[in-house]
Amino acid sequence: MNRSWQEDSCDNVRAYFSIYPVPVAAALWCGIPAGEVDEQLGMATAVYRAVLQHPYIPCLEPRCRAIHDAIDNGILPVSRENGRATDDHVAPERRHVSRKDLKTWIANEFPADKPAFLFDEIERHTHSSITPDAYRALKAAHDAKEQKLLQANERIRETEEAKGKAETERDSLRAMVDSLTNKLSAADVPGARAEKTYLNIIAALLDCINGSLPGIERHPSFASEAKLIEEIDRLFDGYAGLSASNLSRKFPEAKRSIQAG
Structure with a gap:
């Protein structure tokens, strides 16, 4: 060979x-x-x-x-x-x-x-x-653009990741509200005990979202309770009982209910 x-x-x-x-x-x-x-x-x-x-x-x-x-x-x-x-x-x-x-x-x-x-x-x-100096200048400019592109891609990745987390949190909140809505719709006029239970659930959820409990941080998607009402009203437009006006009445009522024990 x-x-x-x-x-x-x-x-x-x-x-x-x-x-x-x-x-x-x-x-x-x-x-x-x-x-x-x-x-x-x-x-x-x-x-x-x-x-x-x-x-x-x-x-x-x-x-x-x-x-x-x-x-x-x-x-x-x-x-x-x-x-x-x-x-x-x-x-x-x-x-x-x-x-x-x-x-x-x-x-x-x-x-x-x-x-x-x-x-x-x-x-x-x-x-x-193209002289050696011109080539080096062009290469330096090219490398700088490559670096900027890498940084831009990293920012896009971080933005996409944050967007995915926000969408997951939104879906989780929607699922909680859907579950609560389904329970409320099970009876047209809930009894006093059931009404208090629902109000307490709402109050507990509000405390978790607002970070009002020890060791619980405020939900990052909602800067205020008013923002939460606005988002629920937008995301669940047409759902019974989830209008901004009704939520503005129910949230304080729920807080009073859970404080009364």
């Missing part, structure tokens, strides 16, 4: 040390696939030494000329077939450029042009005007 290090072709490393004759470099720069370069160059015509013109690829000639011009002006290092950069004059037909030097030169002189044979996908999608 082959090991991973036996199967690694080191294509990236090989490409790093690649050297290209000027027409080949120009052809690759034009986007011609590496496997088709020789065929396409065979269709081209020399208009000058190592400057080729292609009938269907108009960028080939100007890019050949641009590379030669950069070599002539000492901007782009040049070598012969051995790949060793030299300051000596090299005949145009023998001029070779390294992949590394070609990439650096194109990045400096043509920052918007990032051919795939030199630049990876990330490099091709990174705008040349």
Whole structure:
């Protein structure tokens, strides 16, 4: 069984040390696939030494000329077939450029042009005007927005949790009132003993809701007894005996009843 290090072709490393004759470099720069370069160059015509013109690829000639011009002006290092950069004059037909030097030169002189044979996908999608300082500023702004989003999500979670608790308390209160209403409706005219029992129940519930008993805290949903009456009137609109006016009479009556013992 082959090991991973036996199967690694080191294509990236090989490409790093690649050297290209000027027409080949120009052809690759034009986007011609590496496997088709020789065929396409065979269709081209020399208009000058190592400057080729292609009938269907108009960028080939100007890019050949641009590379030669950069070599002539000492901007782009040049070598012969051995790949060793030299300051000596090299005949145009023998001029070779390294992949590394070609990439650096194109990045400096043509920052918007990032051919795939030199630049990876990330490099091709990174705008040349974004400097390290600009990137750090953008990242800091992005991180700050991410933090604000996390805080907003936490506040939403807390609000939803509080809403759920309030709804649970409301439903519990509604169930208590429904139970009391059902008991009251069991007889149209309750007897004196039953009436006192109901009033005592109401008074006991009021004391629990108002936090009037030792160790019992005021119900957080109702700031006052008037608020409780208002909510019952709203939530149980149409129920017999649960109007605001009737509750305003019954609550004091219930308190007097339980105080009388």
